[in-house]
Amino acid sequence: MKYASQSVAKPYFAFAMILFVGQIVFGLILGTQYIIGDFMFPEIPFNVARMVHTNLLIVWLLFGFMGATYFLLPEETQCELHSPLLAKILFWVFAAAGTLTIIGYLAVPYATLAELTGNKYFPTMGREFLEQPTITKIGLALVFIGFLFNVIMTVLKGRKTVVSMVLTTGLIGLAAFWMFAFYNPASLVMDKYFWWWVVHLWVEGVWELILGAILAFILIRTTGVDREVVEKWLYLIIAMALISGILGTGHHFFFIGAPEYWLWIGSIFSAIEPLPFFMMMVFAFSMLKQRRRDHPNKAAVTWAVGCTIMAFLGAGVWGFLHTLAPVNYYTHGTQLTAAHGHLAFYGAYVMIVLAIISYAWPILHGRQANSLQSQRLEIASCWTMSISMLLITLLLTAAGVVQIWLQRIPDDAGALGFMATQDAITVIYWMRLAAGVSFGIGVFMYLASFVVAARTSEPTEPLLAEGAMS
Amino acid sequence: MSERFTKGMARNIYYGGGMFFMLLFIGLTVDTVVAIPERENRDMLTAEVEHGKELWEKNNCVGCHSLLGEGAYFAPELGNVFDRRGMGNEEAFHAYFSAWMKAQPIGVPGRRKMPQFNLTDEEHRALSEFLIWTSRIDTNEWPPNKEG
Ligand code: HEM
Ligand code: HEM
Ligand SMILES: [Fe+2]
Numbered sequence: 001m002k003y004a005s006q007s008v009a010k011p012y013f014a015f016a017m018i019l020f021v022g023q024i025v026f027g028l029i030l031g032t033q034y035i036i037g038d039f040m041f042p043e044i045p046f047n048v049a050r051m052v053h054t055n056l057l058i059v060w061l062l063f064g065f066m067g068a069t070y071f072l073l074p075e076e077t078q079c080e081l082h083s084p085l086l087a088k089i090l091f092w093v094f095a096a097a098g099t100l101t102i103i104g105y106l107a108v109p110y111a112t113l114a115e116l117t118g119n120k121y122f123p124t125m126g127r128e129f130l131e132q133p134t135i136t137k138i139g140l141a142l143v144f145i146g147f148l149f150n151v152i153m154t155v156l157k158g159r160k161t162v163v164s165m166v167l168t169t170g171l172i173g174l175a176a177f178w179m180f181a182f183y184n185p186a187s188l189v190m191d192k193y194f195w196w197w198v199v200h201l202w203v204e205g206v207w208e209l210i211l212g213a214i215l216a217f218i219l220i221r222t223t224g225v226d227r228e229v230v231e232k233w234l235y236l237i238i239a240m241a242l243i244s245g246i247l248g249t250g251h252h253f254f255f256i257g258a259p260e261y262w263l264w265i266g267s268i269f270s271a272i273e274p275l276p277f278f279m280m281m282v283f284a285f286s287m288l289k290q291r292r293r294d295h296p297n298k299a300a301v302t303w304a305v306g307c308t309i310m311a312f313l314g315a316g317v318w319g320f321l322h323t324l325a326p327v328n329y330y331t332h333g334t335q336l337t338a339a340h341g342h343l344a345f346y347g348a349y350v351m352i353v354l355a356i357i358s359y360a361w362p363i364l365h366g367r368q369a370n371s372l373q374s375q376r377l378e379i380a381s382c383w384t385m386s387i388s389m390l391l392i393t394l395l396l397t398a399a400g401v402v403q404i405w406l407q408r409i410p411d412d413a414g415a416l417g418f419m420a421t422q423d424a425i426t427v428i429y430w431m432r433l434a435a436g437v438s439f440g441i442g443v444f445m446y447l448a449s450f451v452v453a454a455r456t457s458e459p460t461e462p463l464l465a466e467g468a469m470s
Numbered sequence: 471m472s473e474r475f476t477k478g479m480a481r482n483i484y485y486g487g488g489m490f491f492m493l494l495f496i497g498l499t500v501d502t503v504v505a506i507p508e509r510e511n512r513d514m515l516t517a518e519v520e521h522g523k524e525l526w527e528k529n530n531c532v533g534c535h536s537l538l539g540e541g542a543y544f545a546p547e548l549g550n551v552f553d554r555r556g557m558g559n560e561e562a563f564h565a566y567f568s569a570w571m572k573a574q575p576i577g578v579p580g581r582r583k584m585p586q587f588n589l590t591d592e593e594h595r596a597l598s599e600f601l602i603w604t605s606r607i608d609t610n611e612w613p614p615n616k617e618g
Pocket of ligand 2: 028057337338341347432433541
């Protein structure tokens with residue numbers, strides 16, 4: 001670790017991992033409720049478990065992005081963070097708000113939570129992914145603003161690299177589009193239209209800038225390839241992300257009441273969206289090929305390269321699969337959507353956060369990389385999680401195909417009802433649950449690799465070679 | 471990548487392209503916002519419908535169901551439930567809907583459970599008004615059939 005203030009990243013990463021475990025536990029509950037419908041009912045109804053599952057995902061990824069930013073910014077700008085204290089305070093505010101919200105979900109019925117938090121005075125609750133009470137949403141906005149202040153002040157006083165500028169732009173975009181979470185009109189169509197300004201413009205817009213910046217940082221550090229080359233790639237990737245992804249939002253406007261021209265615009269532009277993900281993959285492999293050094297942290301490189309492959313599969317291939325309007329007409333809101341959502345989130349965002357944690361954690365503990373023993377376990381955990389997630393995706397795809405076949409394609413007279421169709425898919429859901437358990441084992445292996453690292457790794461002199469690389 | 475393609479050019483594509491498409495998107499959004507009232511029959515969006523939407527959100531119905539294909543996939547699509555269960559008759563649908571809500575949770579062991587929300591008759595009526603209004607939104611012919 002070259003800058004003392006980088007260490008504020010530690011609690012962010014650690015807390016992210018705790019929430020990740022929680023997310024998976026609730027994923028397993030959901031997977032069980034899909035088969036045994038009254039499992040844990042009425043204590044934890046499906047909708048409650050689902051909110052916990054998805055909100056934990058989003059929040060731990062945000063913790064991961066913040067930790068990543070605090071870790072890489074000092075190295076990029078070559079100066080200490082503007083205010084490590086602010087970073088620490090915001091950590092506690094965010095962690096407390098997040099924890100209280102999850103407790104609220106689990107402790108009382110959702111309608112009671114809405115009443116307790118005064119939702120009727122400023123209704124923003126009860127929409128997918130945006131279930132948080134309004135005060136939590138406001139708290140989150142304040143945390144973003146404080147965080148951005150810290151980031152921008154640091155960038156302003158230090159060296160301005162492309163990586164830090166792209167990261168900062170991405171984070172500003174993240175905070176800016178969050179504001180649409182507060183817009184909840186009486187018109188359902190308007191509500192849905194602008195809901196996507198948070199959801200789509202995050203994952204297929206500004207988050208891609210964050211992803212690209214973190215990926216570029218890891219590749220610069222681990223391959224030693226010239227910045228000039230990396231930066232050109234980064235600009236091109238994010239250019240394509242925005243050029244395709246902004247109008248690509250239209251792939252969500254097909255059937256929610258928006259005008260017909262979105263069928264064309266959404267299909268055409270979102271069909272280009274796989275390109276930036278493909279470029280990320282080519283970028284990673286080409287950097288590896290041109291590498292000027294062999295970084296001892298093989299695990300971090302595995303995560304980073306794996307991230308580009310899985311993101312391309314999840315977002316690129318599985319996204320394309322259902323993004324053309326005539327196809328989406330049949331697949332819209334089926335298990336196929338869930339298949340894509342899982343692999344895309346995992347490949348693009350889970351893996352990049354695990355990659356930066358993998359790269360940063362040893363350095364934050366005074367060594368360049370973990371012991372071989374620990375890395376072997378970590379790389380095995382990467383394979384376990386990735387293969388399990390691929391299985392989950394393939395199984396949900398199969399479930400989706402059956403669902404579309406029985407429920408969507410036949411006419412009114414021939415179509416099987418929703419519940420009967422679900423019954424017909426039970427066997428596949430059992431297999432998905434098994435793959436989910438295997439994913440959980442992967443998470444356990446990942447966490448265990450850090451324990452092994454703490455026991456087996458020798459602290460080394462902090463990274464003299466690193467100085468020459470930047 | 472070739473040397474003739476410089477970093478500066480890549481940067482300009484990023485800023486230029488990003489800005490251009492964001493502006494275009496905002497332009498299209500203005501057009502969409504103007505077109506929505508007719509497509510969703512805003513003149514029929516009564517206070518009761520609005521109250522129904524509040525109840526839909528307050529009870530997190532979208533945590534199990536989808537509405538116009540968005541939400542969760544654990545329970546049936548409700549954007550067209552009026553067409554599926556109401557047979558085009560609003561009064562019949564109100565009666566059906568209220569009875570349905572009161573019957574929850576259905577006691578079949580192992581079956582997926584819908585909670586009891588303890589709503590009043592007025593609230594049931596507002597919710598079903600909201601669902602009737604939703605079923606009339608012009609969704610470009612989606613869903614393909616009545617099962618949603
Ligand atoms: C890493 C990037 C991405 C992530 C994290 C992601 C995630 C998701 C999630 C969670 C949903 C479900 C939203 C809901 O609950 O309603 C979704 C829907 C969708 N995504 Fe993506 N996605 C990504 C990239 C893409 C790309 C690149 C494409 C197209 C090539 C795409 C096409 C779609 C489509 C068409 C839907 C709507 C599915 C439906 O109609 O039910 N996604 N995405
Ligand atoms: C043990 C493994 C997991 C299981 C069994 C599982 C199960 C589920 C289930 C049953 C749903 C609800 C689907 C519905 O609405 O009907 C869901 C939603 C979701 N899960 Fe998972 N999950 C797991 C792991 C993950 C992981 C690792 C991620 C992130 C990469 C993730 C991201 C999501 C997302 C984004 C949604 C919302 C999907 C959408 O709206 O289309 N899950 N999950
Ligand atoms: Fe999208």
